[in-house]
Amino acid sequence: MTRANTYDERYARPEYYWGKKPSTLCERVIELAPPREGSRPKLLDLGCGEGRDCVYFARHGFDVVGLDLSEVGLAKARRYAEEIGVQVRTVCADIVAYELDDLYHVIFSTGTLHYLPKRVRTCRFQDYKEHTTPGGIHALTVFVEKPFIPRAPDAEENSHPYRSGELLGYYWDWEILYCTEEIFDCRSSGIPHRHAVNRVIARKPGG
Numbered sequence: 001m002t003r004a005n006t007y008d009e010r011y012a013r014p015e016y017y018w019g020k021k022p023s024t025l026c027e028r029v030i031e032l033a034p035p036r037e038g039s040r041p042k043l044l045d046l047g048c049g050e051g052r053d054c055v056y057f058a059r060h061g062f063d064v065v066g067l068d069l070s071e072v073g074l075a076k077a078r079r080y081a082e083e084i085g086v087q088v089r090t091v092c093a094d095i096v097a098y099e100l101d102d103l104y105h106v107i108f109s110t111g112t113l114h115y116l117p118k119r120v121r122t123c124r125f126q127d128y129k130e131h132t133t134p135g136g137i138h139a140l141t142v143f144v145e146k147p148f149i150p151r152a153p154d155a156e157e158n159s160h161p162y163r164s165g166e167l168l169g170y171y172w173d174w175e176i177l178y179c180t181e182e183i184f185d186c187r188s189s190g191i192p193h194r195h196a197v198n199r200v201i202a203r204k205p206g207g
Contacts, residue, residue: 046113
């Protein structure tokens with residue numbers, strides 16, 4: 001089963017696979033880059049899934065584009081946005097090959113960038129950085145490989161966890177506003193398990 005089919009199956013269920021509560025990093029983005037009156041900063045959510053984070057950002061004044069491989073998930077995100085009374089634009093694409101064609105004030109991603117194979121990471125992160133406005137921020141969460149944490153029961157074969165410090169290395173030339181590594185409990189598959197994650201918020205020079 002392909003990754004797209006896997007997520008189509010998960011997102012086809014009536015309930016929200018990841019729930020509707022926004023990710024931990026969302027509130028920090030709001031604190032660091034709050035939309036000013038009369039402006040709607042452009043935000044790209046890489047791997048938006050069913051829309052829990054991109055709808056949250058739209059509610060707080062951002063002009064949001066949600067990108068995901070699953071059209072089923074994107075349709076669900078659009079319905080969720082409509083229910084809340086906000087607008088979210090969506091793009092169905094695979095982050096492994098997708099190249100940005102617009103500038104963003106914020107690029108956000110949680111639980112998706114491990115699908116980037118190591119051979120394309122430098123290229124993809126450079127593309128993200130080049131398509132960010134001066135003074136813009138990236139807020140990213142990636143899974144981190146730890147030998148003492150078993151592989152998650154719903155992990156795919158094409159999942160490529162990061163090493164500690166790897167994500168930070170792509171932002172050596174940006175201001176690091178926030179960086180942490182932590183372990184949390186998860187029940188996304190219905191089976192209790194743990195993940196190690198690295199969270200980084202970085203600001204592009206200028207602006």
